[in-house]
Amino acid sequence: MIDQRGVRAxxxxxxxxxxxxxxxxxxxxxxxVANDDVDxxxxxxxxxxxxxxxxxxKTTLMNILYGLYEPTEGTVHVDGVPREFxxxxxxxxxxxxxxxxxxxxxxxxxxxxxxxxxxxxxKLFGLLTDEDAAVEVTRDLAERYGFDIDPTDRIRETSVGxxxxxxxxxxxxxxxxxxxxxxxxxxxxxQEVEGLYGMFDELLGxxxxxxxxxxKLGEALRAADRISVLRDGELIATxxxxxxxxxELASMMVGRDVLFDVSSKAVELGxxxxxxxxxxxxxxxxxxxxxxxxxxxxxxEVFGVAGVDGNGQAELVEALTGLRSAESxxxxxxxxxxxxxxxxxxxxxxxxxxxEDRQHRSLVMEYDLLRNGLLGCQRxxxxxxxxxxxxxxxxxxxxxxxxxxxxRPPDRSALAxxxxxxxxxxxxxxxxxxxxxxxxxxxxxxxxxxIGSIEFIHNRLLDLRAEGAAILxxxxxxxxxxxxxxxxxxxxxxxxxDVVDPDEVTEEEVGLLMAGEQPDGGAGDR
Amino acid sequence: MADQxxxxxxxxxxxxxxIALVFLLVIVPGALAIGLxxxxxxxxxxxxxxxxxxxxxAFAGMGGIFAEKSGVINIGLEGLLIISAFSAIAxxxxxxxxxxxxxxxxxxxxVLASLVVTLLFAIICIEFKADQIxxxxxxxxxxLGFAPFGSIVIxxxxxxxxxxSFDSLAMxxxxxxxxxxxxxxxxxxxxxxxxxxxxxxxYLLNRTAFGKHLQASGEDPRTLDTAGVxxxxxxxxxxxxxxxxxxxxxxxxxxxxxxFAGGGETITSGRxxxxxxxxxxxxxxxxxxxxxxxxxxxxxxxxLQIQGVPGVELSSTLIEIIPYVAVLVVLAFVGKTxxxxxxxxxxxxxx
Numbered sequence: 110m111i112d113q114r115g116v117r118a119x120x121x122x123x124x125x126x127x128x129x130x131x132x133x134x135x136x137x138x139x140x141x142v143a144n145d146d147v148d149x150x151x152x153x154x155x156x157x158x159x160x161x162x163x164x165x166x167k168t169t170l171m172n173i174l175y176g177l178y179e180p181t182e183g184t185v186h187v188d189g190v191p192r193e194f195x196x197x198x199x200x201x202x203x204x205x206x207x208x209x210x211x212x213x214x215x216x217x218x219x220x221x222x223x224x225x226x227x228x229x230x231x232k233l234f235g236l237l238t239d240e241d242a243a244v245e246v247t248r249d250l251a252e253r254y255g256f257d258i259d260p261t262d263r264i265r266e267t268s269v270g271x272x273x274x275x276x277x278x279x280x281x282x283x284x285x286x287x288x289x290x291x292x293x294x295x296x297x298x299x300q301e302v303e304g305l306y307g308m309f310d311e312l313l314g315x316x317x318x319x320x321x322x323x324x325k326l327g328e329a330l331r332a333a334d335r336i337s338v339l340r341d342g343e344l345i346a347t348x349x350x351x352x353x354x355x356x357e358l359a360s361m362m363v364g365r366d367v368l369f370d371v372s373s374k375a376v377e378l379g380x381x382x383x384x385x386x387x388x389x390x391x392x393x394x395x396x397x398x399x400x401x402x403x404x405x406x407x408x409x410e411v412f413g414v415a416g417v418d419g420n421g422q423a424e425l426v427e428a429l430t431g432l433r434s435a436e437s438x439x440x441x442x443x444x445x446x447x448x449x450x451x452x453x454x455x456x457x458x459x460x461x462x463x464x465e466d467r468q469h470r471s472l473v474m475e476y477d478l479l480r481n482g483l484l485g486c487q488r489x490x491x492x493x494x495x496x497x498x499x500x501x502x503x504x505x506x507x508x509x510x511x512x513x514x515x516x517r518p519p520d521r522s523a524l525a526x527x528x529x530x531x532x533x534x535x536x537x538x539x540x541x542x543x544x545x546x547x548x549x550x551x552x553x554x555x556x557x558x559x560i561g562s563i564e565f566i567h568n569r570l571l572d573l574r575a576e577g578a579a580i581l582x583x584x585x586x587x588x589x590x591x592x593x594x595x596x597x598x599x600x601x602x603x604x605x606x607d608v609v610d611p612d613e614v615t616e617e618e619v620g621l622l623m624a625g626e627q628p629d630g631g632a633g634d635r
Numbered sequence: 636m637a638d639q640x641x642x643x644x645x646x647x648x649x650x651x652x653x654i655a656l657v658f659l660l661v662i663v664p665g666a667l668a669i670g671l672x673x674x675x676x677x678x679x680x681x682x683x684x685x686x687x688x689x690x691x692x693a694f695a696g697m698g699g700i701f702a703e704k705s706g707v708i709n710i711g712l713e714g715l716l717i718i719s720a721f722s723a724i725a726x727x728x729x730x731x732x733x734x735x736x737x738x739x740x741x742x743x744x745x746v747l748a749s750l751v752v753t754l755l756f757a758i759i760c761i762e763f764k765a766d767q768i769x770x771x772x773x774x775x776x777x778x779l780g781f782a783p784f785g786s787i788v789i790x791x792x793x794x795x796x797x798x799x800s801f802d803s804l805a806m807x808x809x810x811x812x813x814x815x816x817x818x819x820x821x822x823x824x825x826x827x828x829x830x831x832x833x834x835x836x837x838y839l840l841n842r843t844a845f846g847k848h849l850q851a852s853g854e855d856p857r858t859l860d861t862a863g864v865x866x867x868x869x870x871x872x873x874x875x876x877x878x879x880x881x882x883x884x885x886x887x888x889x890x891x892x893x894x895f896a897g898g899g900e901t902i903t904s905g906r907x908x909x910x911x912x913x914x915x916x917x918x919x920x921x922x923x924x925x926x927x928x929x930x931x932x933x934x935x936x937x938x939l940q941i942q943g944v945p946g947v948e949l950s951s952t953l954i955e956i957i958p959y960v961a962v963l964v965v966l967a968f969v970g971k972t973x974x975x976x977x978x979x980x981x982x983x984x985x986x
């Protein structure tokens with residue numbers, strides 16, 4: 110494969126074998142160095158992965174290549190020619206196309222209209238757009254690269270995988286020779302990911318070059334020819350995918366050895382903190398989402414809930430935290446019946462909540478960290494001064510969280526929006542954990558978070574358990590639940606299929622439970 | 636284009652208007668009897684007068700579409716109508732004379748005044764990121780104060796002197812077409828401009844690159860920006876188009892009447908607001924906005940003619956409620972009006 114590509118690049122007889130070469134790129138934002146003297150080069154006709162933790166500067170580097178940012182220092186060469194891009198249009202003219210993590214598509218428009226947006230084919234001396242030509246050119250491109258897509262479909266009627274293909278077609282229509290894909294697999298199902306790798310092959314077959322950004326090492330190793338690692342804005346190394354390992358990449362990314370196995374399971378159970386009896390919860394449409402679930406969690410215990418997303422976990426969590434009312438059943442917390450307690454009362458009772466969707470539920474993106482740190486605590490005596498907020502105490506609390514949870518930048522006046530996903534989550538976890546809760550409800554606490562932060566959050570969760578808190582961990586990542594939990598329930602269709610010992614159970618057994626089947630045909634429903 | 640959704644929508648709108656009519660029949664005593672009498676009023680002269688009254692509403696409605704599609708909500712339409720109505724009459728008064736040529740110059744003057752105010756509004760909203768609703772209200776309030784003030788300065792009263800109105804022109808050949816010719820093609824220049832603006836607007840929105848950019852700018856400006864099109868330019872164009880349209884609408888209204896009336900709500904008497912409702916009813920389709928405008932203007936004309944029917948007393952305020960009731964019915968029950976995703980939001984290009 111690699112040989113073939115090398116020959117193809119040579120045949121074209123251009124002066125440079127590098128499709129893209131970035132030398133000494135430095136990018137400073139106010140108070141932050143996002144890229145620090147980065148040398149990055151991509152050989153033509155190869156797949157090059159750019160890996161690094163959230164906030165390592167991957168996307169910034171690629172935005173520079175795509176003309177969205179101007180570098181503070183450094184030069185960009187495309188096909189051996191030095192270039193300065195003032196806008197994406199310049200980059201496109203030079204043959205660079207970028208597919209962003211959040212797709213840039215106009216929902217009410219058709220596939221073809223989106224593909225040609227900004228460079229529409231016209232008729233009648235440029236007066237009118239030529240709709241037929243747009244459809245035609247889109248269809249031709251799709252056929253050439255083997256993409257299965259109907260140019261006349263409206264974007265809002267297409268699947269996420271199709272939308273990604275539209276984005277690629279958009280770049281190809283603009284004459285892209287080098288395609289940058291930002292976290293292309295984040296939104297795809299496993300089958301769609303395989304389809305994406307298939308597209309890579311088609312694109313390479315047409316002589317294109319691919320750069321893709323990821324923080325999933327397995328993907329980089331699977332799909333790329335070469336891998337560059339960024340950490341804290343610096344390029345650590347560029348290696349051949351065939352000559353490295355997951356562990357080596359991970360330690361380069363994080364800057365220390367990463368234990369892929371966090372565990373410590375010395376359990377000393379105390380009293381029952383949370384008891385749930387026959388809880389029934391409906392979802393927004395009034396359909397039963399949680400169907401008479403019962404369980405209890407003791408002090409110093411992690412109770413895990415595994416299962417495929419959408420089997421009632423979200424509603425269960427909302428009912429426990431007071432965001433959704435239960436149809437029937439009882440929730441007992443620290444010996445008191447809290448079934449009818451409001452969210453505010455439950456916070457005062459000592460219930461912390463790490464929400465699944467941090468950007469909508471945990472943070473106000475346009476607030477600074479100081480005010481975000483107060484969220485949920487504003488009525489607690491420790492944070493108030495009579496009817497007023499005690500900003501001094503809040504500030505101290507926030508500074509503590511920033512320091513202990515290694516939130517970067519450690520600046521309480523930074524807007525939540527300006528933090529990377531991993532740092533946002535560390536901040537939320539810190540805010541909720543440092544409140545000295547007796548129960549933590551953690552829903553997908555490490556979703557969309559990089560490896561280093563995942564390890565950190567896991568460790569804090571276990572620390573909190575050691576301090577005697579009860580923890581409900583809900584996650585669709587089976588390995589996470591299995592590794593951290595003392596007991597683990599598997600949820601399917603609103604019920605607990607079984608509560609198992611995570612050390613004893615096999616992955617196959619859990620897999621069957623997650624699919625709603627009892628292993629060995631035994632047990633029956635509980 | 637006439638897909639199922641459009642058909643369903645149209646049916647819904649007709650139902651909405653019927654409900655509004657029933658609403659009227661219920662609250663006005665003896666309305667049925669009046670209704671029967673009114674049928675006798677509807678003739679060619681009625682249709683012509685309805686069409687003339689459509690001018691300001693339809694121009695405001697179609698203009699508003701361009702601004703809002705680009706992502707800038709322009710609720711100052713009413714203010715722009717007032718400004719251009721006043722300016723057109725003032726220009727007419729200063730140049731004196733009669734003739735269609737002089738009136739076209741006056742019309743142009745009205746458009747220019749509207750464009751200047753619109754440009755100011757656009758700069759405030761796009762460069763300085765002011766709240767569009769508040770800036771739009773300001774345009775209306777300023778116009779509402781300035782135009783009568785200007786009248787007093789020039790004519791010593793809030794109402795202008797009469798400067799004479801546009802004469803009806805007959806389009807050669809077309810005006811000889813039976814029925815239609817008499818109504819559509821024997822009319823004043825603003826009416827002709829309006830009839831031309833309807834298909835023009837539709838094509839501009841749906842069949843030109845600019846129209847696509849306008850739509851993209853209102854839905855997802857970042858996408859347009861990354862596609863290499865300046866969101867700023869597109870939004871300026873969208874807003875200025877609304878100013879151009881309101882300019883023609885307001886000046887046309889005043890020059891059809893031959894006078895500027897500055898008392899109360901002024902000569903426009905809320906037609907800009909009604910224009911705003913027409914494009915919401917029509918879900919941003921200029922053809923629909925025109926038809927809705929014609930419907931409302933028809934009711935308005937009816938109301939004017941009723942005054943002449945003996946034994947009928949109908950409060951004009953009740954008629955004026957109809958557009959708003961209709962828009963409520965449409966929004967609540969037909970419910971398919973979809974605002975552009977990013978309308979009302981500022982966009983800041985990264986660097």
